[in-house]
Amino acid sequence: MSAAEPLLEAADLHVWIEGSHILQGVSFSMPDRGVTALMGRNGVGKTTTVKALLGLVPRTGRVVFDGVDITTHPTYTIVSRGIGYVPEERGIFAALTVAENLRLAERHPKPRYELVHELFPELAARASQPAGTLSGGQQQMLAIGRSLLNDNKLLIVDEPTKGLAPRIVREVADAVARAAEQVPVLLVEQNLSLVRRVAGQAVVLDAGRVIHTGSALELLDDADRVRELLGVSRTVTDSSGTTAGAEGRRTA
Amino acid sequence: MSTVVLLVITGLGLGALYFLIASGLSLIFGLMDVLNFAHGAFLAIGAYGTWWAADHLPGAGPAGFGFLVAVLFGVAAGTLAATLVELCIIRPLYGRHREQILATVGLSLAVPALIQAIWGADPLTFPKPELVRGAVGVLGVNIPKDRFLLILAAVAVFVALWLFNSRTRYGLIVRAGVQDRAMVTALGIDVRKSFTLVFAIGGAAAALAGALGGLYFGVVTPTQGLSLLIFAFIVVVIGGTTSLTGCAIASITVGLIQQFANYYTVAGLGDIAVVIVLALVLLTRQGGLTAKKSAERVA
Numbered sequence: 074m075s076a077a078e079p080l081l082e083a084a085d086l087h088v089w090i091e092g093s094h095i096l097q098g099v100s101f102s103m104p105d106r107g108v109t110a111l112m113g114r115n116g117v118g119k120t121t122t123v124k125a126l127l128g129l130v131p132r133t134g135r136v137v138f139d140g141v142d143i144t145t146h147p148t149y150t151i152v153s154r155g156i157g158y159v160p161e162e163r164g165i166f167a168a169l170t171v172a173e174n175l176r177l178a179e180r181h182p183k184p185r186y187e188l189v190h191e192l193f194p195e196l197a198a199r200a201s202q203p204a205g206t207l208s209g210g211q212q213q214m215l216a217i218g219r220s221l222l223n224d225n226k227l228l229i230v231d232e233p234t235k236g237l238a239p240r241i242v243r244e245v246a247d248a249v250a251r252a253a254e255q256v257p258v259l260l261v262e263q264n265l266s267l268v269r270r271v272a273g274q275a276v277v278l279d280a281g282r283v284i285h286t287g288s289a290l291e292l293l294d295d296a297d298r299v300r301e302l303l304g305v306s307r308t309v310t311d312s313s314g315t316t317a318g319a320e321g322r323r324t325a
Numbered sequence: 326m327s328t329v330v331l332l333v334i335t336g337l338g339l340g341a342l343y344f345l346i347a348s349g350l351s352l353i354f355g356l357m358d359v360l361n362f363a364h365g366a367f368l369a370i371g372a373y374g375t376w377w378a379a380d381h382l383p384g385a386g387p388a389g390f391g392f393l394v395a396v397l398f399g400v401a402a403g404t405l406a407a408t409l410v411e412l413c414i415i416r417p418l419y420g421r422h423r424e425q426i427l428a429t430v431g432l433s434l435a436v437p438a439l440i441q442a443i444w445g446a447d448p449l450t451f452p453k454p455e456l457v458r459g460a461v462g463v464l465g466v467n468i469p470k471d472r473f474l475l476i477l478a479a480v481a482v483f484v485a486l487w488l489f490n491s492r493t494r495y496g497l498i499v500r501a502g503v504q505d506r507a508m509v510t511a512l513g514i515d516v517r518k519s520f521t522l523v524f525a526i527g528g529a530a531a532a533l534a535g536a537l538g539g540l541y542f543g544v545v546t547p548t549q550g551l552s553l554l555i556f557a558f559i560v561v562v563i564g565g566t567t568s569l570t571g572c573a574i575a576s577i578t579v580g581l582i583q584q585f586a587n588y589y590t591v592a593g594l595g596d597i598a599v600v601i602v603l604a605l606v607l608l609t610r611q612g613g614l615t616a617k618k619s620a621e622r623v624a
């Protein structure tokens with residue numbers, strides 16, 4: 074594969090759910106390095122786009138991953154080609170223990186437990202606890218840890234900091250940044266300071282269409298564009314990953 | 326007192342039968358959202374397979390381990406039938422619940438009809454193995470030995486299912502799949518493979534129930550599976566689909582209520598009592614008896 078060839082390419086994705094036309098021709102591609110931020114206001118179709126890529130919702134169009142057309146593949150083969158997925162609702166199995174949640178995700182003979190436990194020591198300490206009894210932040214760590222267990226070619230992470238306490242947001246943001254050093258990430262995120270910290274490219278959606286593609290930093294530095302595309306009243310320069318998220322969400 | 330002991334053990338025996346049928350039903354429904362009406366057919370195949378083998382299969386028969394061989398044959402036949410039903414009928418109709426219900430209801434009628442065409446509608450005397458002939462005294466009451474065999478078999482199946490659930494990777498996949506099938510596939514797991522396995526396991530347990538039901542009732546009839554199936558469905562509703570323990574408790578409860586109500590009131594009222602319990606559970610605890618604890622489910 075040449076360096077110029079994208080890792081992931083979506084072409085003209087359409088999704089209908091219960092009669093409504095949710096994705097109306099989403100096309101974008103992401104390079105095989107760094108973080109690509111998928112942005113946009115609530116309800117514009119970010120999660121649906123991710124699910125369409127993974128074949129979790131019926132869609133038309135074309136998806137190419139790592140040089141292979143995966144459009145007609147079932148979800149489990151798409152994921153098995155090397156994708157770690159952290160869904161918006163976290164997708165933790167409440168009745169299973171933390172250790173079982175991780176074990177279920179093992180796809181390779183040598184799962185990277187050292188990395189996961191180094192990033193999230195709590196997951197080791199709470200290994201035998203039912204995952205349903207974890208706090209929201211701990212569940213998110215489990216979901217991210219699970220995606221890092223395998224040697225993936227791509228991580229898809231959907232709003233990892235959503236609904237978390239500021240202190241936890243920082244921890245999760247650190248983990249995402251750390252993961253991004255190792256593997257390309259498609260990151261759905263409304264926390265602009267986290268996007269600023271990690272993202273190279275930004276893809277912005279509105280009403281089921283891509284309305285902007287380009288450098289994430291250039292976009293975030295242009296307050297008018299941010300307001301216009303994301304509906305956020307202020308660009309935030311703080312990089313702590315805490316206050317910015319809260320503000321971005323309040324005004325979104 | 327002696328009546329109570331007899332009723333308890335007979336009720337437990339009946340509960341054991343219900344558990345063998347309902348555990349498979351609830352696994353299948355919990356994981357695949359399939360209401361498997363064909364389950365009664367697996368039971369009938371197990372019963373007639375055992376009955377046939379006891380007479381025809383070399384080495385099988387009522388003597389010594391011959392009965393075990395006959396039961397193994399019946400269970401193998403039921404397992405094979407269940408596997409074929411999943412691969413050939415359920416799988417092509419995946420996600421189309423109405424068609425699946427029609428297909429399994431069709432099977433539940435066709436298999437007894439086929440059996441009737443071959444062996445007739447009259448009850449056939451089931452071979453009583455030497456091992457469980459006669460009775461044993463419990464607290465001064467003579468209890469037919471076969472009741473204990475039923476209870477023992479159900480306990481063994483419970484332990485086996487519990488080990489499968491908690492110790493094997495497929496058990497892990499099934500427990501996760503019961504909660505969120507889509508997420509299991511999003512982890513790169515082909516969840517459909519475990520569908521076939523769950524059907525095979527359910528079919529084996531139902532076929533065992535067929536063989537042991539033959540012992541319990543002393544006869545086999547083509548439609549025996551259907552009436553047992555109705556109560557097994559009730560057990561699934563009461564026990565919920567997320568817990569093996571819930572299924573076991575509900576099975577015992579239904580078996581005991583039936584026995585006691587039939588004895589102490591008018592015969593036949595036991596069935597109505599079960600339906601009343603069902604209504605009470607539905608009204609008060611959605612998701613079954615163990616609904617509130619389902620997050621802590623291990624087995």
Ligand SMILES: Nc1ncnc2c1ncn2[C@@H]1O[C@H](COP(=O)(O)OP(=O)(O)O)[C@@H](O)[C@H]1O
Pocket residue numbers: 090091095113114115116117118119120121122
């Ligand atoms: N299962 C569903 N049923 C009905 N509407 C849905 C469903 N999923 C998403 N939608 C609708 O599709 C639109 C896009 O949703 P989503 O992709 O979740 O947006 P985002 O992730 O950008 O917030 C929203 O208007 C939402 O209401």
Ligand SMILES: [Mg+2]
Pocket residue numbers: 119120121161232
């Ligand atoms: Mg979303």
